[in-house]
Amino acid sequence: MKHRYEWLETEWKRMREQSLDRAWQTVEPLAEAGGAWICVRGKKLLNLSVNNYLGLAHEQRIVEAGERAARKWGAGGTASRLVLGNYPLYDELEQRLAEWKRREGALVFANGYQANTGVIAALAGRGDVVFSDRLNHASIVDGIILSRAEHVRYRHNDLEHLEFLLQKYQGKRRKWIVTDSIFSMDGDKAPLLALAELRERYGALLMVDEAHAGGVRGEQGQGLCHELGMADQVDVLVGTFSKAFGVYGAYVCADQPVIRHLRSKARSLIYSTALPPAVIGSTLEALTQIETDTWRRQALRENASLFRQMLQEKGFHITDDDTQIIPLAIGENERALQFSQKLLERGIAAVAIRPPTVPDGTARIRFTVMATHTPQELTWAVQELTAIRDELDGRDAL
Numbered sequence: 001m002k003h004r005y006e007w008l009e010t011e012w013k014r015m016r017e018q019s020l021d022r023a024w025q026t027v028e029p030l031a032e033a034g035g036a037w038i039c040v041r042g043k044k045l046l047n048l049s050v051n052n053y054l055g056l057a058h059e060q061r062i063v064e065a066g067e068r069a070a071r072k073w074g075a076g077g078t079a080s081r082l083v084l085g086n087y088p089l090y091d092e093l094e095q096r097l098a099e100w101k102r103r104e105g106a107l108v109f110a111n112g113y114q115a116n117t118g119v120i121a122a123l124a125g126r127g128d129v130v131f132s133d134r135l136n137h138a139s140i141v142d143g144i145i146l147s148r149a150e151h152v153r154y155r156h157n158d159l160e161h162l163e164f165l166l167q168k169y170q171g172k173r174r175k176w177i178v179t180d181s182i183f184s185m186d187g188d189k190a191p192l193l194a195l196a197e198l199r200e201r202y203g204a205l206l207m208v209d210e211a212h213a214g215g216v217r218g219e220q221g222q223g224l225c226h227e228l229g230m231a232d233q234v235d236v237l238v239g240t241f242s243k244a245f246g247v248y249g250a251y252v253c254a255d256q257p258v259i260r261h262l263r264s265k266a267r268s269l270i271y272s273t274a275l276p277p278a279v280i281g282s283t284l285e286a287l288t289q290i291e292t293d294t295w296r297r298q299a300l301r302e303n304a305s306l307f308r309q310m311l312q313e314k315g316f317h318i319t320d321d322d323t324q325i326i327p328l329a330i331g332e333n334e335r336a337l338q339f340s341q342k343l344l345e346r347g348i349a350a351v352a353i354r355p356p357t358v359p360d361g362t363a364r365i366r367f368t369v370m371a372t373h374t375p376q377e378l379t380w381a382v383q384e385l386t387a388i389r390d391e392l393d394g395r396d397a398l
């Protein structure tokens with residue numbers, strides 16, 4: 001008899017040959033540096049790859065708010081919110097979120113992955129069509145698959161293609177357009193104003209995932225839709241607490257009929273235990289900081305602009321976007337891994353992103369800057385990057 005797991009051995013071998021195998025390392029964040037530095041196997045590294053954009057994960061007031069909530073309400077959520085797991089902290093957070101986003105209601109989910117899968121599967125179904133940007137996050141893709149609606153992908157940010165498809169599927173019961181607002185692996189922005197126009201023209205519904213814009217865009221960090229003044233033309237706004245908030249969990253903001261429906265129909269919400277009180281306590285405090293600490297947003301914006309500009313000056317092919325996600329296109333998986341390893345040796349943590357997270361042949365280093373980086377740290381990082389590029393294959397290779 002063949003070995004029981006031979007198929008897994010074969011698959012593993014294939015992944016290794018294509019440099020697609022994955023592993024993680026144990027990371028210790030250095031709290032005193034606001035998470036901007038970490039320690040890996042005893043080596044101190046500048047952190048240029050996490051989503052803790054504002055450095056709030058180590059902010060004492062946020063950590064302490066979590067501690068207080070745990071002491072008062074216990075360590076665990078103890079049940080689904082529909083089964084006696086709905087503590088007062090939840091209601092408070094949802095009320096605050098609705099006010100912050102200026103929407104009729106809000107719902108907290110366990111994380112962004114569960115928010116997207118739960119929301120799309122609850123709102124779309126057989127007979128509907130969901131138009132989804134090709135570069136949308138995997139949780140959106142999985143939500144559409146779960147929904148059993150027709151899944152139609154449009155070319156990245158291609159409005160003409162989307163409009164063509166909207167006309168083609170005109171006869172469908174309901175038409176959803178779903179997009180990230182800032183794309184997680186490319187750092188570019190969706191054409192939200194134009195999408196809102198298409199929503200209007202074709203009687204479609206629009207859902208926007210603000211995972212990477214929540215906390216960092218908009219006057220009080222509400223996201224890109226608010227920055228552009230079109231949030232009231234979005235039917236469902238999703239965001240997470242795991243990135244700029246520095247905590248964990250996610251939210252949906254929408255009008256009451258949508259919220260009411262989700263409370264009864266979103267399976268990832270119903271069939272899962274409520275988030276622990278510590279997480280909600282910390283999130284409430286993070287929301288306060290996001291609403292009021294505009295200096296963090298400003299510092300992040302300046303750091304992103306500085307890092308992009310310095311890389312461009314050194315001849316790296318970096319786009320002119322204005323977000324904190326700054327990918328360096330490399331191409332081959334093995335080369336991206338090699339580049340990331342060289343960075344590590346020089347004291348910089350920036351991971352290689354490979355398929356299926358990004359399309360085949362587009363492996364990259366995904367740099368993310370933080371509000372808590374200093375200009376000196378970023379300048380040093382660019383020097384190291386340039387040295388690696390020159391060492392690997394000559395000046396104009398990237």
Ligand SMILES: Cc1ncc(COP(=O)(O)O)c(C=O)c1O
Binds near residue numbers: 114240241242249
């Ligand atoms: C656009 C987008 N949506 C959703 C998620 C999932 O969020 P979470 O990490 O809270 O599950 C991510 C996380 O990487 C994301 O980039």
